[in-house]
Amino acid sequence: MSEEAKEYAFFLGCITPNRYPGIEAATKRIFKEFGIETKEMVGASCCPAPGVFGSFDMHTWLPVAARNLCIAEEMGLEIYVTCNGCYGSLQEADHLLKDHPKLKEKTNEVLGKFGREFKGTTKVHHSIVILHDVIGLDKLKERMTKPMNDVNVAVHYGCHFLKPSEVRGHGSSETPYIMEDLVKVTGAKEVDYKDKLMCCGAGGGNRTADTPQSLEWTRQKLVNAIEAGCDCMVHPCAFCHLQLDRGQDEMNKAFGTTFNFPILFATQFLGLAMGLSQTECGLDIQTTTMPEKLLK
Amino acid sequence: MGTLYEDIVDHGGEVFGKEHMETLMLCVQCGKCTGGCPSGRYTAFRTRKLFRMAQEDMREEIFNAPELWFCSTCFTCYERCPKGVKTTDLIRVIRNLAAKAGHMSVPHRMIGVYVLKTGHAVPVGEPQMKLRKAVGLDEMAPTTQKYKEQLEQVQEIFRTTHYDAMIDFDWNTMNLREAEGDEKK
Structure with missing residues (x-):
């Protein structure tokens, strides 16, 4: 893409800008390195979370999501996201509104109250898919100045990146490949784990409904990765990042554990392999700390 | 108010289409959903049981069980269901009906308060502004939390759909009217 710059609207959501700005900084930085321009979506709100607001009231979730889509439509740009929740919410809303004319009409009645209209002219992409499919593995590989040759990586997908597969369109949700490819392009070893x-x-309001119970899932996930000999976990979702990273501090307090297992959003991991510092990737302003192995 | 099934088809059908919701009746209790359910390992949430109870119109039993809220909407069962039951969408719609009937915890209602106040379920605060500066970003992202007139559009949506009433939101205090107890009523 270096010859022909492409622009996208960056839909920030909540967790990326307001808890883990390192994800925002690293993603913008890497996109720019590959000639992809990022435009801010002025006035964007919470996506809103598909499993949370979708669980409370679908009829509120949809127009709020549609309003966010309108902002990108007005900019004449397609969207990229750094959170599976945002991906799920905006892509599902876009899909439903494009498929159901009556629903679109009803939603536009709400949006019309403040002069907005969903037209169906944008598309919702995950930043990770742009890295994989638009920038491409060959271009990425050329820029890996600090390869992760001796690093064992546990890939965590999160749920809404792959599912529902009929909407996401990244192949079978049981045999994914996108994150694995991106980890391997750095020279790291992608390690299977239980x-x-x-x-x-x-997700789905489970963390809010019962945080200690939700952390049991997280604990098992981390133990499985650690037992498989992984050095860190790399993922594509800001909300998972919150649960996996800050969750370790919460678990250590609640369960008396001593977790400090490095958690990295995919562009933070790629950023390190491209020679960015951990400060530039915001990895020194989170709960889990990065071992020398990832920084050398 | 019809049977729970009829309400599911009505409420969810407007968004997903009626056929999508009618898949509830295709469930034959094979248990593949529960077998692959991450929540089922840690909680009393049983997807198969929920669908049988919904088919049998056991509205109050479903609404009063805390485990209704322990599904993480991971879509594993949705992908695997051999009968094409639109599981996760049905669960979300059943939760919508429960919430409308007043079964919504205070922490869940508070998420709505954050969005009504800032447009974000997870707003930025002073400590996070420092984090943003540390990575070279503006203190505040250019979102609804920064621009009042943009936030008012989100608030207008919540008013139109009566979400504010559903969570007992008080526009004067910009908080819940009654924040005591686990449920609204």
Whole structure:
């Protein structure tokens, strides 16, 4: 893409800008390195979370999501996201509104109250898919100045990156490949571990409903990765990041454990392999700390 | 108010289409959902049981069980169901009906308060502004929390769909009217 710059609207959501800005900084930085321009979506809100607001009231979730889509439509740009929740919410809303004309009409009645209209002219992409499919593995590989040759990585997908597969369109949710490819392009080894595709525990309002119970899922996930000999966990979701990273501090307090297992969003991991510092990737302003092995 | 099934088809059908919701009746209790359910390992949530209870119109039993809220919406059962039951969407719609009937915990209602106040379920605060500066970003992202007139659009949506009433939101205090106890009523 270096010859022909492409622009996207960056839908930030909540966790990325307001808890883990390192994810925002690293993603923008890497996109820019590959000639992809990022435009801010002025006035965007919470996506809102598909399993949370979708569970409370679908009829509120949809127009709020549609309003966010409208902002990108007005900019004439397609969207990228750094959170599976945002991906799920915006892509599902876009899909439903494009498929159901009556629903679109009803939603536009609400949006019309403040002069907005969903037209169906944008698309919702995950930043990770842009890295994989638009920038491409060959271009990425050329830029890996600090390869992760001796690093064992546990890939965590989160749920809404792959599922429902009929909407996401990334192939079978049981045999994914996108994150594995991106980890391998850095020279790292992608290590299979027990229940690799299991949820982090946070979604669907479960974290809010019962945080200690949701952390049981997280604990098992981390133990499985550690037992498989992994050095860190790399994932594509800001909300999973919150559960997996801050969750370790919460678990250590609640269960008396001593977890400090490095958690990295995919662009933070790629950033380190491209020679960015941990400060530039925001990895020194989170709960889990990075071992020398990832920083050398 | 019809049977729970009729309410599911009505409420969810408007968003997903009626056929999507009618898949509830295709469940033959094979248990593949519960077998692959991460929540089922840690909680009393049993997807198969929920669908049987919904088919049998056991509205109050479903609404009063805390485990209704222990599904993480991971979509594993949705992907695997051999009968094409739209499991996760049905669970979300059943939760919508439970919430409408007043079965919504205070922490869940508070998420709505954050969005009504800032447009974000997870707003930015002073400590996070420092984190943003540390990675070279503006203190505040250019979102609803920064621009009042943009936030008002989100608030307008919540008013239109009566979400504010559903969580007993008080526009004067910008908080829940009654934040005591586990449930609204």
